Amino acid sequence: MLHVDHVSFAYNTHIPVLENINLKVAKGEHVSIIGESGCGKSTLLKIIYGLLHLEVGEVYWNDTQVLGPLHNLVPGETYMKYLSQDFDLMPYTTVKENISEFLSVFEPQEMKARSLELLEMLGMTDFADTKVRYLSGGQQQRVALGRVLAQEPEILLLDEPFSHIDNFRKNDLRRNLFGYLKRKKITVLTATHDHNDMLPFADRVVVLRDRYIIAKGTPKNLYEHPKDLYIASLFGEANKIPINIVKSYADTKRRIIVYAHEFKVSGRSGLEVVVKSAYYMGNYFMIVGVYDGQDIYFHHHTPFESGKVVFLNISIETINQRMTDTL
Numbered sequence: 001m002l003h004v005d006h007v008s009f010a011y012n013t014h015i016p017v018l019e020n021i022n023l024k025v026a027k028g029e030h031v032s033i034i035g036e037s038g039c040g041k042s043t044l045l046k047i048i049y050g051l052l053h054l055e056v057g058e059v060y061w062n063d064t065q066v067l068g069p070l071h072n073l074v075p076g077e078t079y080m081k082y083l084s085q086d087f088d089l090m091p092y093t094t095v096k097e098n099i100s101e102f103l104s105v106f107e108p109q110e111m112k113a114r115s116l117e118l119l120e121m122l123g124m125t126d127f128a129d130t131k132v133r134y135l136s137g138g139q140q141q142r143v144a145l146g147r148v149l150a151q152e153p154e155i156l157l158l159d160e161p162f163s164h165i166d167n168f169r170k171n172d173l174r175r176n177l178f179g180y181l182k183r184k185k186i187t188v189l190t191a192t193h194d195h196n197d198m199l200p201f202a203d204r205v206v207v208l209r210d211r212y213i214i215a216k217g218t219p220k221n222l223y224e225h226p227k228d229l230y231i232a233s234l235f236g237e238a239n240k241i242p243i244n245i246v247k248s249y250a251d252t253k254r255r256i257i258v259y260a261h262e263f264k265v266s267g268r269s270g271l272e273v274v275v276k277s278a279y280y281m282g283n284y285f286m287i288v289g290v291y292d293g294q295d296i297y298f299h300h301h302t303p304f305e306s307g308k309v310v311f312l313n314i315s316i317e318t319i320n321q322r323m324t325d326t327l
């Protein structure tokens, strides 16, 4: 079990970056840390790995305390690996050599089998004998993943692990990698701002905002019951509107979160918006309308002219689902 216990951190004394962070991650569990750029995701991973000195709070892996740079000349612990946004590769050697560097030469059959398994899982078999310096950024990122996995960590910290990988390969790699980590019971913490890294794969999600953890839960629970617009917006375009402007009989001014795809366009009644713009999204249009000076995002299968008045409705199921959520 990883235990982050009452951790607060500042790079310089004036600006706190993380405040009172508490987190427990069980062996084999996959936890995603999400939040907008600059909210402290990478800093938290660096603290867990022992790259930053902690004045306040402690980090434990089972009964072992993770000690920071003042105690460890070479940062990092053997049971833990951290894949940062900069890859630490050997450019003049091949992909296979980069991945095998940490495999035991005393067991050549095992070494060959492990490196083939990793190459295949990462979709890099065809590049096994290519020197790393000739690879694209996305290919290098996959080799970097292979290098950390070859070291068989008990816990793996991934910072935006697919940031350089094209969409064509991303989904395949996500499925392969997270499936592999689950089978091997490797504990994973992934910092990301892409909900596709998290919704299908994470066991739990931790939401960071302005240095605090503001929510924890399963991906399904956070998605279906976002308690504020910040959390909902991590999953896509969302709106916060008073219930009584869509259901005039509702005897409450309470506001609920509505995802853009949850609005239904209607001819006559509902939330009256004036269309501002429409964006082609492939299988739908993202329409931006205005209600009372506030931008409202909704989907429609055809675009609308700017200036057109349309009415939006929300199903009673969605209203009931969100009634108890919003702060």
Ligand SMILES: Nc1ncnc2c1ncn2[C@@H]1O[C@H](COP(=O)(O)OP(=O)(O)OP(=O)(O)O)[C@@H](O)[C@H]1O
Binding pocket: 011, 012, 017, 035, 036, 037, 038, 039, 040, 041, 042, 043, 044, 191, 193
């Ligand atoms: N070495 C540093 N010295 C001073 N401030 C830093 C340093 N590294 C990060 N920061 C600041 O700490 C805050 C958190 O940064 P961090 O990189 O942890 O955020 P993040 O959530 O990972 O962002 P991103 O998603 O853009 O990678 C930011 O305000 C950043 O400017």
